[in-house]
Amino acid sequence: MEGNKNIFMKKLIPLFFIFICMRIFSQEYHFDYSVESQENQTKPNKEKRISTSFYDTRNNVYLQLAKYDNRLRASIYDKDKYLRHSFKVTETKGSVIFEYTHTNDFSKSKNYSFSKNEIIEVNQIDSLHYEVVVFKNKKKTKRRLTAIVSLEKSKFNYLEMYIEHSKTDEMKNKIKQYLDLTSNHYIITNIKLDYSEGYSSEISYKITNVDFLLKLPEKLIIKEYDFFNEFQK
Template identity: 50%
Template sequence: MKKLILFFLAFTFSNIFSQEYHFDYFIEKQINKVKPDKERIISNSFYDSNNKFKLTLDTYNEITRGFIFDKNTNLRHCFKVRRDNGSVSFQYVHTNDFSNKKNNKDYSKDDILEIKRIDSLQYSIIVFKNEKRKRKRFTAVVNLEKSDFNNLDIQADYNRCDEIGKEIGKLLDPRFNYNIKKLQINYSSGYIFETTISRIQKVDLSLKLPEKLIIKEFDFFGEFQD
């Protein structure tokens, strides 16, 4: 596999910045949709192993954007991504404000999370829709590997994934760090996804936000307009 050469530029708008994000790992994942039809997706992201922030790279119509969702502020920062001869540069574009939670219904608050140890590096997850445990949202199997850093980021279409990761962490040997090597999710709707890590690379990337953020309403297609 051709090794990615990483070179980063953070374009700035002011000499004073409100916040800076730092990422120390690049992670490439392969996502296979198994059912109802087959599809393969390559997912790239940068990870902050200290503060757990993530910069995801999404591509639509051959235009790539980088997104940081800050759970502490409910702000989502968008960056233009330029690729040139193996190097990558980032330019801040705007921020989406999701701090208004009035319209966000917590559909999963009564769900029951059942997490069991299969062995020291494998765990099962069942998410039941209520305490009767008769209906499931999804089931999953997580395969871990010992790592230089902790990353228990469960990537699923579910708003309590952080809680699931924390519960798995409680079952692990605290002497070691762990990373999710493979995750298989079976949704009750019939969709099955398998995610595996294909590459982890040590990097040194810092992105700075301008002192005054450009706040825009969220528009998926508008995000990818050059």
């Protein structure tokens, strides 16, 4: 499955995109970078996963592709508005079609956190390397996870940490406190993760320039989030 996905991604980036949408649009997103992440899990089993997302630096949103049961879907996560916009993705005659299907509204649960009692601590190793430690309690006696985050200077800021924890925004903001973002831009290039449950992995990122638009209809179709129903049609 990963082999087919990689072939699709190679075709996807240089193509012009065709969009099936309504005639009147409420908002458009311009994606100018693709972010390919490769995760190499070392514990408890050795596994390799590759995924690709697209980043809109103007709106600070990203488009994530997912494949399940041979069906490909795309989702735009607009964190500022707590909205997730879904698209059906199909290939036809050498082009890729994105068809808007629905939107999930998470505004009612925006303040809920599965890790509200956990403490985030960030320590600077040097100007481009930081240790992120998540403690299970306020006494800091037990660790949930440790992450070594590597940065490099870039043309734009991309400091998102897509790891399995609900406080990744807090981690990102604590790292940003060490950085001079008025004079420089930074991207995350590598994360080494160690969870207390025995899970370890390393995630590396490859960023490439792209140029395409996705547009939303004026009237959004609001639905409850259901992972499996995303891929039914």
